[in-house]
Amino acid sequence: MNTNRFETFYDAVLAIVITILVLKIPQPFGPGWGDLFANLLSITTYFIVFLSIINIWYTNQKLFQHIDDINNKVLISYGISMFLFTLFPYFASWLSLNLYSLTAETIFGLIILFANISHIISVVVVFGANKSNEKLKELHIKKIHFIGPLIIILIGFVISYTIYVPGIYLMCLISVVLSIIYNRMQGQEFEDTERFEALIDAIIAIIITIIVLEIPTAVNGSLGALLELKLEFIAYAISFIVCFNVWNFTYNLFSIVNKINYKSIWAICLGLFFLSLIPYLTTYVAMNFNEFVPQCVYGIDFIIINVCSIVATYQMKKIDESNSFLQMAFQNYNNYIINIGFTVIFIIIGYYFYPPIIILSCLLSIAMTWIFMMKKIKLINFDN
Numbered sequence: 001m002n003t004n005r006f007e008t009f010y011d012a013v014l015a016i017v018i019t020i021l022v023l024k025i026p027q028p029f030g031p032g033w034g035d036l037f038a039n040l041l042s043i044t045t046y047f048i049v050f051l052s053i054i055n056i057w058y059t060n061q062k063l064f065q066h067i068d069d070i071n072n073k074v075l076i077s078y079g080i081s082m083f084l085f086t087l088f089p090y091f092a093s094w095l096s097l098n099l100y101s102l103t104a105e106t107i108f109g110l111i112i113l114f115a116n117i118s119h120i121i122s123v124v125v126v127f128g129a130n131k132s133n134e135k136l137k138e139l140h141i142k143k144i145h146f147i148g149p150l151i152i153i154l155i156g157f158v159i160s161y162t163i164y165v166p167g168i169y170l171m172c173l174i175s176v177v178l179s180i181i182y183n184r185m186q187g188q189e190f191e192d193t194e195r196f197e198a199l200i201d202a203i204i205a206i207i208i209t210i211i212v213l214e215i216p217t218a219v220n221g222s223l224g225a226l227l228e229l230k231l232e233f234i235a236y237a238i239s240f241i242v243c244f245n246v247w248n249f250t251y252n253l254f255s256i257v258n259k260i261n262y263k264s265i266w267a268i269c270l271g272l273f274f275l276s277l278i279p280y281l282t283t284y285v286a287m288n289f290n291e292f293v294p295q296c297v298y299g300i301d302f303i304i305i306n307v308c309s310i311v312a313t314y315q316m317k318k319i320d321e322s323n324s325f326l327q328m329a330f331q332n333y334n335n336y337i338i339n340i341g342f343t344v345i346f347i348i349i350g351y352y353f354y355p356p357i358i359i360l361s362c363l364l365s366i367a368m369t370w371i372f373m374m375k376k377i378k379l380i381n382f383d384n
Contacts, residue, residue: 003064006075007195010060013082014053015202017089019210021046022280024093031291042096045169047273049088051176052112054269056085056119057199058183058262063126065192066135074129077122084115100165106157109168113153120146148182149175184262196265197254203272204247207279211239214283235286238363239278242302245366246275249309256325257316264315271308274301285359292351295358299347302362303340310336339365 025042028035091108098104123146130136156171164170215232218225250268281298288294313330320326346361 003068003070006070006078007064008198010078010082011057011195011199012202014057014085015199015206017085018050018053019203019206019276021049021089021092022276023210023213024089025096025280027280027283027287031288031293033293036293036297041099042093043277044173045092045096048169048173048176049092050273050276051180052115052172053085053088054266055176055180055183056081056115058265059119059123061195063123063136064195066133067126067130070126071129073125074122077118077125081115081118081122084111084118087111088115095169099169102160102165105160105165105168109153109157109160109172112172113150116146116150116153120150149179152178180266184266193254193257193260196260196268197250200250200268200272201247203276204243204250207276208240208243211236211243211279211282214279215286231289232283232286235282235289235359238359239282241366242305242362243275243278245369246271246305246309248370252329253313253316256323256329258320258323258326260316261319264312264319267308267312267315271305271312274304274308277301290355292355295350295355296347299343299350299358299362302365303343306336306340306343335369339369342368 025046026039028039088111091104091111095101095104095108127136152171152175153168156168156175159167159171215229215236218229278301281294281301284294285298310333313333317323317326317330342365343358343361346357350356350358
């Protein structure tokens with residue numbers, strides 16, 4: 001079986017799992033910082049799952065760039081892995097609401113543990129089905145890479161049952177961080193960016209579409225009832241533009257990029273994580289449109305997305321110094337710095353005067369980006 005269609009399906013499943021999990025995060029009870037921090041556990045749990053899935057995707061990408069066909073054993077093993085991945089949103093949400101429940105901790109830990117074991121089996125099956133593939137052997141994937149995280153998760157079980165109930169939760173976080181560090185030490189570059197681009201497109205497309213699901217249905221069929229939701233639709237429109245702007249950035253960036261590395265992948269993925277919070281923050285803002293805290297958090301999220309874009313671009317320039325088009329398009333990061341500074345200024349203004357100016361400043365920053373940066377990249381593409 002050709003791997004292209006399977007990779008597309010596999011990536012689509014992971015993209016959906018990543019994005020729908022944000023729908024499980026409960027909205028704060030009020031517009032204050034304390035109300036928001038009360039939900040920090042849910043966001044942290046989502047972050048753990050996000051890191052786990054992206055890290056697994058990265059390992060899968062390293063394997064599948066060197067093989068063209070898969071057999072039924074590979075298909076079945078990956079199917080089992082996908083089944084376990086799809087359980088992440090439910091049990092992550094359950095755990096975040098019951099952090100000190102030993103049952104919730106245990107089941108969440110078992111899901112993560114079995115998902116990792118299933119992934120290991122899938123990798124072993126891939127190698128077994130491609131014994132003569134010299135490119136796979138060059139990857140030098142060591143057993144400790146897979147066994148280490150499993151041992152840490154098992155230690156979490158010991159901690160949870162003896163000392164501290166959330167031990168499994170903490171050890172799951174540590175295990176995925178160590179796994180990411182190990183992959184970082186491998187330091188591999190990819191010249192084929194199409195699969196990563198497809199993953200980005202899938203995640204952003206799902207984010208854009210699920211935002212509208214958060215808009216409540218009008219109480220009746222009158223125009224007045226619909227107009228009562230005007231703030232929700234305004235917030236949705238701005239968030240749509242924010243998401244589309246990120247997609248536009250990645251589209252233009254990858255049109256002149258020849259290769260990517262681990263750092264650039266993770267910079268973009270972290271940007272996607274904060275972008276995936278947009279549906280949650282859009283609802284938070286719409287419910288408290290004139291309050292400072294929701295608007296401020298939205299602005300901070302927008303700033304972090306811009307910072308991730310800077311880091312990703314910097315890493316791509318660093319590994320592809322001979323790419324004159326890339327170097328010309330991103331000679332400096334003035335546009336991003338201006339956008340960040342612009343948003344910070346309006347956060348301050350929003351604090352003292354009018355909070356909704358913050359989300360509007362994000363829209364204005366995007367307009368500035370489209371006028372200056374994107375026009376420059378398109379001109380370079382045309383010359384190319």
